[in-house]
Amino acid sequence: MFKWVIKRYRRRPQRGKSKRERELFVLHKEKARALVLSLIAQENLLYQCKIKKVAIRNQSTRWGSCSAKGNLNFNFKIIFLPPALARYIVVHELCHLKEFNHGKDFWKLVSLACPDFLLEREELRRISPLLTDQIEERKLKENERIV
Numbered sequence: 001m002f003k004w005v006i007k008r009y010r011r012r013p014q015r016g017k018s019k020r021e022r023e024l025f026v027l028h029k030e031k032a033r034a035l036v037l038s039l040i041a042q043e044n045l046l047y048q049c050k051i052k053k054v055a056i057r058n059q060s061t062r063w064g065s066c067s068a069k070g071n072l073n074f075n076f077k078i079i080f081l082p083p084a085l086a087r088y089i090v091v092h093e094l095c096h097l098k099e100f101n102h103g104k105d106f107w108k109l110v111s112l113a114c115p116d117f118l119l120e121r122e123e124l125r126r127i128s129p130l131l132t133d134q135i136e137e138r139k140l141k142e143n144e145r146i147v
């Protein structure tokens with residue numbers, strides 16, 4: 001029984017991640033960080049947000065997230081996206097540092113840097129099954145929150 005507990009405990013953090021995906025993460029994490037940091041530097045000229053920490057993660061269902069403390073997290077797979085979408089994700093998270101919700105004021109802020117955000121949002125919804133390595137098993141739900 002003890003053995004079984006250890007095994008389960010060890011497996012948890014990597015649940016749903018294939019060996020290939022873990023290798024991809026190690027390989028691309030720093031490139032993703034460089035891209036994200038340069039996009040933040042560029043877009044924050046407009047937004048002037050206070051940012052605490054930027055982390056690059058291997059998340060299964062999100063492109064990005066943020067905390068009220070000013071920490072931003074991004075999925076390393078952001079480097080595989082077309083530049084306009086990577087930029088939109090960074091703008092989206094920066095705007096959450098000012099508006100911690102998806103209300104009208106939030107989208108107004110996003111539109112300052114991304115006037116075509118509706119198109120970008122739609123494109124991301126279409127692309128996001130690529131976040132998992134089980135594309136064929138996963139169907140994208142209509143209103144799924146991905147950013």
Ligand SMILES: [Zn+2]
Nearest residue numbers: 092096102147
């Ligand atoms: Zn959001």
